[in-house]
Amino acid sequence: MALSFCSLASGSSGNCQYVASDKTRLLVDAGMSGKYIKQSLEHIDVHIGDVNGILLTHEHADHISGLGVLMRRFKLPLYVTEKTWEVVAPKVGAIDSGLLHVYDKIEDLEIGDILVQSARVSHDAVDPLCYAFRHDRSKIGIATDLGTISDEVIETFKDCDLLMIEANHDIEMLKTGRYPLYLKRRILSEFGHLSNEDAGFVAKEILKYGFTKHILLAHLSKENNFPDLAFETVRGILEEAGAVPGEDMLLDLTYRDRVGKYYRISK
Numbered sequence: 551m552a553l554s555f556c557s558l559a560s561g562s563s564g565n566c567q568y569v570a571s572d573k574t575r576l577l578v579d580a581g582m583s584g585k586y587i588k589q590s591l592e593h594i595d596v597h598i599g600d601v602n603g604i605l606l607t608h609e610h611a612d613h614i615s616g617l618g619v620l621m622r623r624f625k626l627p628l629y630v631t632e633k634t635w636e637v638v639a640p641k642v643g644a645i646d647s648g649l650l651h652v653y654d655k656i657e658d659l660e661i662g663d664i665l666v667q668s669a670r671v672s673h674d675a676v677d678p679l680c681y682a683f684r685h686d687r688s689k690i691g692i693a694t695d696l697g698t699i700s701d702e703v704i705e706t707f708k709d710c711d712l713l714m715i716e717a718n719h720d721i722e723m724l725k726t727g728r729y730p731l732y733l734k735r736r737i738l739s740e741f742g743h744l745s746n747e748d749a750g751f752v753a754k755e756i757l758k759y760g761f762t763k764h765i766l767l768a769h770l771s772k773e774n775n776f777p778d779l780a781f782e783t784v785r786g787i788l789e790e791a792g793a794v795p796g797e798d799m800l801l802d803l804t805y806r807d808r809v810g811k812y813y814r815i816s817k
């Protein structure tokens with residue numbers, strides 16, 4: 551009775567996460583090419599045709615660019631909210647309607663033997679969500695493209711064994727970097743992305759509940775962050791709060807262009 555997790559890619563150039571029990575295999579987002587996703591799954595010994603469903607966090611290109619291929623070529627079902635589907639459908643092309651599961655809200659949805667919980671987030675998309683997955687007593691959370699940290703987000707993820715949390719940018723790098731002002735404002739706004747400091751704050755809050763053993767930093771910007779900087783910033787915040795990465799929990803990175811570590815949570 552275990553839940554597994556692997557980040558196939560995470561960042562502004564594409565996102566796709568794998569969550570699975572021993573019987574049910576899910577993808578969160580399909581923002582890399584179909585070929586990349588197929589090969590990444592092979593890398594962890596999963597045949598793409600055995601995936602039972604895709605969930606979308608929101609409609610931005612870095613989360614859906616491979617969706618059409620996955621649905622057409624590999625016949626993967628999609629679980630999506632009505633509002634998100636309205637804006638995704640024109641970008642996906644013709645698909646078999648039997649693969650489509652459209653919901654008004656995604657709340658406590660069961661796919662196979664995995665319970666999917668969702669929380670609304672304030673990112674600049676029509677109906678952005680983040681997800682937590684429960685199987686037996688294990689729980690995994692995926693929290694990227696957040697905008698701000700709400701009570702709902704903390705409440706949804708407080709009892710996760712493993713939490714993947716957005717650490718998009720270093721605030722100084724973003725402010726002094728070469729992005730145009732409107733983009734800097736968007737990223738820093740409550741509809742943009744969480745900074746390294748924000749990720750550290752969420753990790754610190756979540757750890758207070760005593761469940762979380764793995765914190766993975768995600769959706770790192772290529773322009774406005776460095777993996778080491780994100781890691782050290784979050785590590786510093788956690789250590790200041792009295793939690794030592796490597797002892798009290800594991801702190802890891804995910805990657806923009808390659809498969810991350812494979813985690814298996816069993817209790």
Ligand SMILES: [Zn+2]
Pocket residue numbers: 561562565610612613695769
């Ligand atoms: Zn994104």
Ligand SMILES: [Zn+2]
Pocket residue numbers: 608610673675695
């Ligand atoms: Zn986005």
